[in-house]
Amino acid sequence: MPVTIKDIAKRTGKSITTVSRALHGYQDVSPETRAMIVRVAEEMGYTPNLLAQRLQKQRTDTLGFILPTFGPRFSDPFFSEFLAGIGNTAGEYGYDLLVSTQPPGEKELEVYRQKVMGRQVDGFVVVRTRCQDPRIQYLRKVQTPFVAFGRTEGDLDYPFVDEDGVAGMKMLVRHLLSLGHQHIAYISPPLEFTFARDRMRGVREALAEANLTLAEDYLAFGDLTQRSGLAQAQKLLSLSKPPTAIIAGNDLMAFGAMSAVQQRGLRVGRDIAIAGFDDIPMAETAHPPLTTVHQPIYKIGRMITDMLIKIVRGEPLETQQVVLQPQLIIRQSCGE
Amino acid sequence: MPVTIKDIAKRTGKSITTVSRALHGYQDVSPETRAMIVRVAEEMGYTPNLLAQRLQKQRTDTLGFILPTFGPRFSDPFFSEFLAGIGNTAGEYGYDLLVSTQPPGEKELEVYRQKVMGRQVDGFVVVRTRCQDPRIQYLRKVQTPFVAFGRTEGDLDYPFVDEDGVAGMKMLVRHLLSLGHQHIAYISPPLEFTFARDRMRGVREALAEANLTLAEDYLAFGDLTQRSGLAQAQKLLSLSKPPTAIIAGNDLMAFGAMSAVQQRGLRVGRDIAIAGFDDIPMAETAHPPLTTVHQPIYKIGRMITDMLIKIVRGEPLETQQVVLQPQLIIRQSCGE
DNA sequence: TTGAAAGCGCTAACAA
DNA sequence: TTGTTAGCGCTTTCAA
Numbered sequence A, B: 001m002p003v004t005i006k007d008i009a010k011r012t013g014k015s016i017t018t019v020s021r022a023l024h025g026y027q028d029v030s031p032e033t034r035a036m037i038v039r040v041a042e043e044m045g046y047t048p049n050l051l052a053q054r055l056q057k058q059r060t061d062t063l064g065f066i067l068p069t070f071g072p073r074f075s076d077p078f079f080s081e082f083l084a085g086i087g088n089t090a091g092e093y094g095y096d097l098l099v100s101t102q103p104p105g106e107k108e109l110e111v112y113r114q115k116v117m118g119r120q121v122d123g124f125v126v127v128r129t130r131c132q133d134p135r136i137q138y139l140r141k142v143q144t145p146f147v148a149f150g151r152t153e154g155d156l157d158y159p160f161v162d163e164d165g166v167a168g169m170k171m172l173v174r175h176l177l178s179l180g181h182q183h184i185a186y187i188s189p190p191l192e193f194t195f196a197r198d199r200m201r202g203v204r205e206a207l208a209e210a211n212l213t214l215a216e217d218y219l220a221f222g223d224l225t226q227r228s229g230l231a232q233a234q235k236l237l238s239l240s241k242p243p244t245a246i247i248a249g250n251d252l253m254a255f256g257a258m259s260a261v262q263q264r265g266l267r268v269g270r271d272i273a274i275a276g277f278d279d280i281p282m283a284e285t286a287h288p289p290l291t292t293v294h295q296p297i298y299k300i301g302r303m304i305t306d307m308l309i310k311i312v313r314g315e316p317l318e319t320q321q322v323v324l325q326p327q328l329i330i331r332q333s334c335g336e
Numbered sequence C: 001t002t003g004a005a006a007g008c009g010c011t012a013a014c015a016a
Numbered sequence D: 001t002t003g004t005t006a007g008c009g010c011t012t013t014c015a016a
Helices: A005-012 A016-023 A031-044 A050-057 A078-094 A105-115 A134-143 A163-179 A194-209 A226-237 A251-263 A281-285 A297-312 B003-014 B016-023 B030-042 B050-056 B077-092 B106-117 B134-141 B165-178 B194-209 B226-237 B250-261 B281-285 B297-312
Strands: A060-066 A098-104 A123-126 A144-150 A159-162 A184-188 A220-221 A244-246 A273-275 A293-294 A322-325 A327-329 B064-066 B096-101 B124-126 B146-147 B161-165 B184-188 B219-221 B245-248 B273-275 B290-295 B321-324 B326-331
Touching: A005 A016, A005 A031, A016 A273, A050 A293, A050 B050, A060 A105, A060 A163, A060 A297, A060 B077, A078 A098, A078 A281, A078 B064, A078 B096, A098 B077, A105 A322, A105 B250, A123 A134, A123 A297, A134 A144, A134 B250, A144 A297, A159 A163, A159 A297, A163 A194, A163 A244, A163 A273, A163 A293, A163 B273, A184 A194, A184 A226, A220 A226, A226 A244, A226 A251, A226 B281, A244 A251, A244 B281, A251 A273, A251 A281, A251 B281, A281 B050, A281 B226, A281 B281, A281 B326, A297 B281, A327 B146, B003 B016, B003 B030, B016 B030, B064 B077, B064 B106, B064 B297, B077 B281, B077 B297, B096 B106, B106 B134, B124 B134, B124 B297, B134 B146, B161 B165, B161 B281, B165 B184, B165 B194, B165 B245, B165 B273, B165 B326, B184 B194, B184 B226, B219 B226, B226 B245, B226 B250, B245 B250, B250 B281
Parallel strands: A060 A098, A060 A123, A123 A144, A144 A159, A159 A322, A184 A220, A184 A244, A244 A273, B064 B096, B064 B124, B124 B146, B146 B161, B161 B321, B184 B219, B184 B245, B245 B273
Antiparallel strands: A098 B096, A293 A327, B290 B326
């Protein structure tokens, strides 16, 4: 049986009130009693029952993170890095992290509701925001703190961190253009995601600057997995007039596209250019190394968690909306 | 302010006991009162305060998972899939999942201790077991339920799920041997992991069957990342007598090795064979597709969680130790 | 400086 | 069938 404050009270002959106060270092306890109580507590191996503490304090000291998993073989290096960012930061501040896995859809919101209503978390980290995001609408309605990774369309009256996807894609397309590419194809993530629309807009705008347009043939849609990148790139490569460059909306799809190219016996970076977005660690060690747009995923995880903790603690936030400027990482997958 | 059982009692004019019982569907409540209470509860949007419920029940209905992260840019597709398995299963059974991120080391055990002593979880999922695993020693000592993914060396008196790494590697090496390879190198994960020793043993034993040994030059050590696979393979390829086949102790390192080979202008599967272990989703869509040993990661996550829940519920376990038989997946990275 | 007592929201033994 | 009461482990007001 675990040691409680009551056990210590009994052992020291003091009241539970005094014990509680001594353990929290309150000043209205004589130094001797405090020393004695602390010693005994240590001897007995006391640790507070967090459940009880939390029930009393009416705070959970817990952050919620609902991981949107797509299918059972959900395998996304992006998220392990992001999770490390959230987890490390939460841990440093003494917060617990409650993680649920849930494919986007009907039941997803139910999970949020459950955690909110069950008073299990103080706030949420929301990822992969959609243009009309029911999670954000809900959390705002019930006034539960959250910080989003990404934006929605329309009213942006909530805290978020995002990277400027329009600017990022523009840099990337301009780079390709400068390399002489005129036939650029784009594999877009599902357009329900705001970041997908931004990235697509970036592609279109940069192309427009050069008086080009994104041909219908050259626009494909994948689901962010490597497999879909492979399939879509195969389609693009089978066109009667295949593109000379393929941009994928994220690195994972770009890897798939690289495989598609190589399967045909073509050389990535020489016969055809491939680029991605995110700059996950694998991008650097792929062959050829992938040209992509960097997102500081780990750091974003940390920032978001920092902000969320400030909010749930009622501390002021210097900036409640941050849009990071992207960085183009030129490697060899688009030639040199 | 959230609705409590007391509010419902006041509104319906019943006692809180009756409300509690009605809400739990106990039989000793008249159908009319029950119907009435349930209706009112719904109207008021009642949801039980889980903290209070748990404090009273002396159970947390929460499972703990401490993710061993290596460095900030921790990016491992293996874990996102595994996490999906745990998370989905826990969710289905109504359990919460408490995730901490912590690099292996001194402080790691502290986190376990904290969760145990703070009575925050009913049990743990332990991954990446080491030969002498302090986590397992600790959890056994304090008699906290857990199920491990992997084994330790020595006394195995605890529940685990593991795949037979010796058998897996043997299959793989035999396959390479049958393809005519005599010069096989191996990039091993750190030997503190039990699975690393098993896999190495598998390599050695299969080699011995063919009267071969693993030359010292041909044994390299990586840290499970793609980057380290790349670096180690570069070293192997620079040997005056480079191997004709490189096996990596996991897929991620195998991808790195593939890049190293391709950087030298060699063709994977033709000039040199590369193989991995795990069969993460990327293995199939890499170029060339990776020959590897399959581990049903998602399924293992589910099994482990199933077992753990049975244990914390005090239900009997049909088998408390399962060793899965591996499956060799032959693709093109070793030639055909 | 200390302790008694109330209460966080809930469940359950017991009595009526 | 229903209500009273105690209690899970803790914090905090109030009084001594």
